[in-house]
Amino acid sequence: MTGIFTLQHAVALLTLTILEIVLGVDNIIFLAIVTQDLPREQQPLARKLGLGLALIGRIGMVLGVSWLLGLESGLFTAIGHEFSIKDLILLAGGIFLTYKAVTEIYKTTELKEEEGVAPKPAKVGMTLAGTVLQIMVVDMVFAIDSVLTAVGLTKQYALIIIAMTIAILVMMFYAGKLSDFIHAHPSLKVLALAFLVLVGVLLISESFGQQIDRTYVYFAILFSLAVEALNFRRQSNAQRKRAEAEAAAEREEA
Numbered sequence: 001m002t003g004i005f006t007l008q009h010a011v012a013l014l015t016l017t018i019l020e021i022v023l024g025v026d027n028i029i030f031l032a033i034v035t036q037d038l039p040r041e042q043q044p045l046a047r048k049l050g051l052g053l054a055l056i057g058r059i060g061m062v063l064g065v066s067w068l069l070g071l072e073s074g075l076f077t078a079i080g081h082e083f084s085i086k087d088l089i090l091l092a093g094g095i096f097l098t099y100k101a102v103t104e105i106y107k108t109t110e111l112k113e114e115e116g117v118a119p120k121p122a123k124v125g126m127t128l129a130g131t132v133l134q135i136m137v138v139d140m141v142f143a144i145d146s147v148l149t150a151v152g153l154t155k156q157y158a159l160i161i162i163a164m165t166i167a168i169l170v171m172m173f174y175a176g177k178l179s180d181f182i183h184a185h186p187s188l189k190v191l192a193l194a195f196l197v198l199v200g201v202l203l204i205s206e207s208f209g210q211q212i213d214r215t216y217v218y219f220a221i222l223f224s225l226a227v228e229a230l231n232f233r234r235q236s237n238a239q240r241k242r243a244e245a246e247a248a249a250e251r252e253e254a
Contacts, residue, residue, distance in 0.1 A: 012154045013163055020146060020167035026199045027142050028171050029192045030097070032179035033104055034134050042128055047175050050135025055168045057140050061147045062160050079208070086144060087207040093141030094203030100134075101196035108190055141203065188228060195221045 031050070035043040074082040081087075150160045182189045198217050205212055 009154075009156060009159060012156065013159045016150055016154070016160060016163035017166050019150065020163050021170055024142070024146075024167050024171055026196065027139055028175050028178055029182075029195060030138055031135060031171065031175040032182050033189075033193060033196065034100070034138075035131055035175075035179060036183060038127060038131055043179065044176055046128055046131045046135065048172055050132040051139065051168050051172055051175075053132065053136045054139035054143070055165060057136065058143045058147065058164050058168075059161055061140075061143060062150070062157050062164070081209050083207075087209075089141060089144065090203045091207035093138065094200045094205075094207060096200075097138065097141075097203065098197055098200030101193045101200060105190060105193045105197075108186065108193070185232075187231070191221075191224055191228060 031047055035046050038046055074084050075088070076083055083091075147160075150163065154160065182192055195217075198220070202212055202217065
């Protein structure tokens with residue numbers, strides 16, 4: 001900790017924090033989706049518990065970085081690729097994320113959510129625990145590459161832990177707002193789920209040693225959001241004009 005509060009370390013902390021927040025975008029979207037089936041009053045608790053436990057796991061990964069690097073040692077070779085423990089974790093996480101997103105897309109497009117019934121009180125606790133577990137596990141999968149990247153940028157583990165803590169707090173603060181916004185706009189929910197499918201495919205490809213620059217995926221999602229924003233603008237103008245036309249018609253009748 002000696003000399004940690006220097007200009008160089010301040011720049012490193014800012015860089016790491018921005019990196020963790022940017023890499024956490026897909027995590028925030030997953031939080032918004034996975035907590036939707038819980039009773040509304042339990043959703044903030046699930047997010048806080050899941051992210052809190054995930055932060056503890058991330059800190060453990062940073063402190064045990066030598067163990068984390070050991071996950072990259074090969075276990076066996078299949079389909080012309082040498083698989084490591086890290087590859088298997090990424091593969092399992094990618095398959096789970098893709099399955100979860102595709103299932104939610106089906107429920108949303110086929111209106112299965114409206115046909116569902118509210119969970120029984122006796123099962124609410126199990127649902128909360130399951131949701132917290134999903135948040136924690138998926139966050140840990142997402143964290144593998146970000147932890148390795150952070151360690152590559154600096155050996156000041158205290159800075160990495162501070163940056164991760166700030167990023168987790170940002171997720172806690174914005175996940176609820178993003179969740180409400182997504183659920184209020186069904187088209188955005190489908191777009192977010194499609195983004196999670198892409199992330200799942202990325203994890204699967206990385207497990208096979210095929211590195212795909214996530215910048216392309218982020219650009220695609222930003223472009224889609226820009227198009228969606230234009231649709232929102234059009235809908236808002238259409239609603240305003242209808243309201244003006246109705247008001248004019250009422251004045252003529254009066």
